[in-house]
Amino acid sequence: MATETVPAVFHPRAVGEIASPRLAERRIGWLYGGTGLALFAAMGLAGLAMRLTQAEVLTLSPSWFYRLMTLHGAGMLVGALMSMMGALWYVLRATVPLSLERMLAAYGAIVSGVVAVTVSVVVGGFAAGWTFLSPLPFWAVAEWDTWATVVFLVGMMLVGAGAMIFFVDLLATTSATYGGLRRALGVEYLRGRDHDPPPPQAIAAAVVSFAGLCAGAAGTTVLAALLGRAADAEAQLDALWAKNLTYFFGHTLANLSIYIAAGALYVLVPRFAGRPWKTTKPIVVAWLATLLIVMFAYSHHLYMDFVQPGVLQYVSLTASFAAVLPVAVVTIFTAMLLTWGSRYRWTLASTLVFLGFAGWAIGGVGAVIDSLIPVNLFFHNTLWVVAHFHTYLMLGVILWAIALVAYLLEQAAGRAARASRAGPAVALMLLGGYGLVGVWFLSGMLGLPRRYALHPAESGYSLVASVFVLVFAVGFLLLLAELVWLARAARATGADRSRTAPPEWPAPVPREPTPVLASVRQRQAALVLAGLAVLNFLPFAGNAGEDDVRLHHLVHAGQFLCGLLLGLVVASTPALVRRLRLDLPGAALTGVIAAPALMMLAMVPAMYEPLEDSAALHAAYHVGIGLLGVVTGLGAGRLGAVAGRLLAVLAVGMGLLYAAGVTGA
Amino acid sequence: VELEYGRQQVVAGIVFAVLVLLIVAFLVVVWRNTRRDLPLERVQGVGYAFRKRWLAFLAAALVVAVGSAALLAPYPGGAAGERTVVKVASGQFFFTFDPPRVPAGTRVRFEITSVDVNHGVGLYSPGGRLMASVQAMPGYANKLDLTLREPGRYPVLCLEYCGLNHHLMQGAFEVTPS
Numbered sequence: 010m011a012t013e014t015v016p017a018v019f020h021p022r023a024v025g026e027i028a029s030p031r032l033a034e035r036r037i038g039w040l041y042g043g044t045g046l047a048l049f050a051a052m053g054l055a056g057l058a059m060r061l062t063q064a065e066v067l068t069l070s071p072s073w074f075y076r077l078m079t080l081h082g083a084g085m086l087v088g089a090l091m092s093m094m095g096a097l098w099y100v101l102r103a104t105v106p107l108s109l110e111r112m113l114a115a116y117g118a119i120v121s122g123v124v125a126v127t128v129s130v131v132v133g134g135f136a137a138g139w140t141f142l143s144p145l146p147f148w149a150v151a152e153w154d155t156w157a158t159v160v161f162l163v164g165m166m167l168v169g170a171g172a173m174i175f176f177v178d179l180l181a182t183t184s185a186t187y188g189g190l191r192r193a194l195g196v197e198y199l200r201g202r203d204h205d206p207p208p209p210q211a212i213a214a215a216v217v218s219f220a221g222l223c224a225g226a227a228g229t230t231v232l233a234a235l236l237g238r239a240a241d242a243e244a245q246l247d248a249l250w251a252k253n254l255t256y257f258f259g260h261t262l263a264n265l266s267i268y269i270a271a272g273a274l275y276v277l278v279p280r281f282a283g284r285p286w287k288t289t290k291p292i293v294v295a296w297l298a299t300l301l302i303v304m305f306a307y308s309h310h311l312y313m314d315f316v317q318p319g320v321l322q323y324v325s326l327t328a329s330f331a332a333v334l335p336v337a338v339v340t341i342f343t344a345m346l347l348t349w350g351s352r353y354r355w356t357l358a359s360t361l362v363f364l365g366f367a368g369w370a371i372g373g374v375g376a377v378i379d380s381l382i383p384v385n386l387f388f389h390n391t392l393w394v395v396a397h398f399h400t401y402l403m404l405g406v407i408l409w410a411i412a413l414v415a416y417l418l419e420q421a422a423g424r425a426a427r428a429s430r431a432g433p434a435v436a437l438m439l440l441g442g443y444g445l446v447g448v449w450f451l452s453g454m455l456g457l458p459r460r461y462a463l464h465p466a467e468s469g470y471s472l473v474a475s476v477f478v479l480v481f482a483v484g485f486l487l488l489l490a491e492l493v494w495l496a497r498a499a500r501a502t503g504a505d506r507s508r509t510a511p512p513e514w515p516a517p518v519p520r521e522p523t524p525v526l527a528s529v530r531q532r533q534a535a536l537v538l539a540g541l542a543v544l545n546f547l548p549f550a551g552n553a554g555e556d557d558v559r560l561h562h563l564v565h566a567g568q569f570l571c572g573l574l575l576g577l578v579v580a581s582t583p584a585l586v587r588r589l590r591l592d593l594p595g596a597a598l599t600g601v602i603a604a605p606a607l608m609m610l611a612m613v614p615a616m617y618e619p620l621e622d623s624a625a626l627h628a629a630y631h632v633g634i635g636l637l638g639v640v641t642g643l644g645a646g647r648l649g650a651v652a653g654r655l656l657a658v659l660a661v662g663m664g665l666l667y668a669a670g671v672t673g674a
Numbered sequence: 675v676e677l678e679y680g681r682q683q684v685v686a687g688i689v690f691a692v693l694v695l696l697i698v699a700f701l702v703v704v705w706r707n708t709r710r711d712l713p714l715e716r717v718q719g720v721g722y723a724f725r726k727r728w729l730a731f732l733a734a735a736l737v738v739a740v741g742s743a744a745l746l747a748p749y750p751g752g753a754a755g756e757r758t759v760v761k762v763a764s765g766q767f768f769f770t771f772d773p774p775r776v777p778a779g780t781r782v783r784f785e786i787t788s789v790d791v792n793h794g795v796g797l798y799s800p801g802g803r804l805m806a807s808v809q810a811m812p813g814y815a816n817k818l819d820l821t822l823r824e825p826g827r828y829p830v831l832c833l834e835y836c837g838l839n840h841h842l843m844q845g846a847f848e849v850t851p852s
Contacts, residue, residue: 071838078835138835144812145791145836148766152838248792248811284714291725313794314809315749315816323744330740338729345704346721350712367701374693378686381743387682389807390794390833450690454683456804458796458833461841466677 018419020354022283033109034099035417040116041095042413048088048123049407050485055081057478063463063471072152074462075136082139083126086259087168089266089402091119092410094175096273097217099413101179101210105186111178111598118171125164133157138460140259141165143235143251147242159239166232170602172262173225177598180218181652183211185522190215190651194300195293206288209296213272216296217265219655220303224265226605226659228258230666233609241615243673250670252311260307267369267401268299270409271340274362277416278344281359282351286343295335302328302335309380313389322382329380336373341366356419357426357491360435361412365405368442372401375450390460393453396446403481404442411488418492421499426491434487441481448474522649525657526581535574542571546631558673562612565634566664569608572635573657576642580653591647600644605660608637609667675829675844680803748806750783750819757783757819760847764793764810766837769830769845777852778825784818786810793843794833800826800849807833825851 019027030038055077061067062074069077094115098107129135134153137146146158187193187207193215198206206212231254237244275286308325311317344366353359375397379388388394419425452470461467526532544550545567555561579585586592611617611634620626638660645657758780761772765788776782786795788810796807797820805828808818822828832843 071841075835075838075840136838140835142792142834148791148837150766150837248813252792252811311809313807313816314811314814315818316811316814319749322747322749326743326747327736327740330736334729334732334736337732338725342721342725342728345700346717347714348708349704349717349721350707350710351714352711353708355708363701363705367697370697370701371694374697375690378690381739383743383746383748384682384686386748386806387680387804388686389809390796391804391807450687454679454687455677456680456683456796456798456802457677458794458831458841460835462838463841466675 017424018354018356018358019280020283020351023280027280030099030103030420034102037102037109037112038095038099038413038417041091041098042410042417044116044120045088045092045095045410046414048084048091049410052081052084052088053478053482053485055084057475057482060471060475060478063461063467064475065463065468066472066475069462071462072134072136075138075460076130076134078460079136079138080127080130083165083168084123085402086139086263086266087119087123089406089410090172090262090269091116092413093266093269093273093406094172096409096413097179097210097214097269098175100273100276101183101214104208105183105211105214107182108178110595111174114595114598115171115174115178118167118174120171122164122167122169122171125160125167127164129153129157129161129164133160135161137161140255141235142255143231143238143246143248146235147238155239159236162232162236162239166229166236166606169225169228169232169258170606173222173229173602174598176218176221176225177601177648177652177656179214180222180655181522181649183207183214183218184651185649187211189523190219193651194297195288196297198288199290199293199297206293209275209286209288209292210272212288212293212296213268213275216300216303217268217272220261220300221265222652222655222659223304224258224261226663227254227666228262229602229606230609230663230670231255231258233606233663234667234671236610237613237671241613243615244613245672247670247672249311249314249316250666252314253308253317254666254670256307256310260310261303263398263402264303264306266406268303270365270406273413274340274344274409277358277362277412278347281354281356281362282347283354284347284351286347291339292343295339298331299335302332304328306332306380309385312382312385326380326382330377333373333377336369341370355425356415357431357435357488358412358416358419360431361408361415364435364439365408365412368404368406368408369401372397372399372405372446375400387456388453390458391453392449392457392459395459396449396453399442399449400446404439404446408438411492414492415495418495418499422495423502424495424498426495430491430494431488434484434491437484437487438481439484441477441479441484444477445474445481448477522647522653523651524581524583525577525646525648525650525653527650532578532581535578539571539574539578542567542574545571546635551627551631558614558671559668562668562671563665565608565612565631566661566668568631568634569605569638569641569664570661572638572640573642573645573660574638576639576644577646577653577657578642579639580643580646586647591643597644597647600640601648601656601660602644604637604640604644605663608634608641608660608664611637612667612671614673675798675802675831677798677802677804680799680805683804748818750817754783754817757781759783759785762786762795762810763789764795764832764843765789766791767832767839767843769795769832769843771845771847775848775850776822778849779821779823779852780849781821782819784808784820785815786818787815788812791836792834793836796831796833797847798829798831800824800828802829809834822849825849 135157197203305328793810830845
């Protein structure tokens, strides 16, 4: 293996361990890191305009204030996610043969989604917030048209689809590389059956991809249901159901951006500390706990919805507090141990990495305090909430996103950024950032509501906050100038060796995916189940759902399940795969993500009710639902045992969830 | 609406500030020690021993914090009983209260719902202290039990984004001298 030869930016002890990145890794790092920074800058300006309006310096109309609020929330969430996706991909691909094509497809989907959201907000006037809580998108009081709502929802769906493409590849490839999900998660190592565990970044990848796919499925479900509502006013959604899915989607993805970052930090910190970050049993336990925590914490967004089932409230209470343990006892603690007494190599990238831990810890404490139900009674939807998530996103994730770009540049230039320039820039960002969140914490204690275009009691606080935002912006611009200087230095010295050099170590070879239904017996069992699900196509099933929309949709979900099982059987039978030529590039992934969404979109009463007058069309419609299931099954069946099974379960779950939540007129 | 800091909020803020100071102090100590050159085994030996106690402390904190939070959760159980039920309806962009006023000292059960989109009922004391924040959701009624002892006008602000006049959505609940 060729090794990196730029000791100026790495710890001398780590130099011999670092493989030079290939062109693909560098390009993805740049693409995702650069897009993330561009989004942060644009959305930061939107944030500044909002603060100046609240400070009564600018006079944005409420319409524009709330449009910018919608854009700022969605854009920052996507920026954080993209930056960290790029960082994890960059470090993980040294050992896991992640697909470049899939990563580019994910990029295309996410950026298309961002464009759609921007058009709906800027041109269409959509301003229901990134949370798009049902039924607000349809109560616009003539401020935006249905087309704007539709474009926004499609945009968010594309973002979700892009994230899912990334997570599918991450889960399928990581689990295939390390011999199954249990090995990839470190469970076998924990049980003493595996003496060569995967590196911690692979364990992190398995966890975030599993949770990310669940979040993506939930988001697709609620977005499809909202699109159905846009097409047909009779397709009413249960508000509590919609809120649960929206926050499971949005909160979990935002939360995951930090955990994705943690995966990248497992690789980057040792390069500055000169000490390896090895997989240990506490790390495995921490990540298994994190998987549960990430899946259940979202419900704290519904603490003040007293009708939310109590079990979810108390599980969320426990999960939200328990989130401290893996972070404080394992990840941050180990990072500090690795840097302590290490003669840590201080560069711009490594400094931002270190400072990001502070934002994560401080923001996390603010979050944990608010996550206690009796405290939340006094802080829910006040500026305290805004304060805590800005602390770990603005002063954690954004610093890490800049660190990724700085890392790429410092490595390419073979030298660190100039401390005399970067130091003051970072100091200004810290002053501005912590000043801003400090004002928000105080405002939250005062009971000031969040998401207010204007509040007389707020203007003084917002004026101070605006000054801090400007200080942060100046620091950010100075830092960008230093990054440009680094880029020029890299070009001048020709140190960017990977542009011209061939791959410096053999690319890991993707493995043939394990069939989802590996044995004949499993395929037989699936066929039996499919045979039972065929009952959903019989007239009595259709009649049973005649008067009840939910039951009617449940029958459709049963038809989809039938098709899905048949698809899985076909895709798991090697002879049929060869004969039917099922290995079209990208087809499996496209099918497994698009078909369930189409299944739900087809379940809009306005679409199927006109067909019910004709027996032939009615039957064709049901066969169509079944065929979408077949497509999903064929796709899932080609994505390996781990990702394929999860996606099949999620697709069926989406149908069932849709049936549960869409109530009809 | 004039606002003032509430006691609970100030206590939470002080706890937060103390914890932030401890985090910053810890990171500064780590930062100063990054310049030293120590064998990893020695650092790990001390660190892992400390980590066990740190884990035990946080686990104990989890049990205490989560346990007491669960016990003190504001979710009402059972029927209203002797409480006076006040039905709160919210909509773009108003609140209505039925009855609109109660005598001081009344044990109230607010039943909060929405006629259109999600709203939030932020109930402030006559002095402007946020006393409770409860969501108003279409199709559901959230129930909040409170005893309002202080006579006066209790302002209500919307605490869930509900449309372009969200920031103007206000109401008030009256508590008359008993």
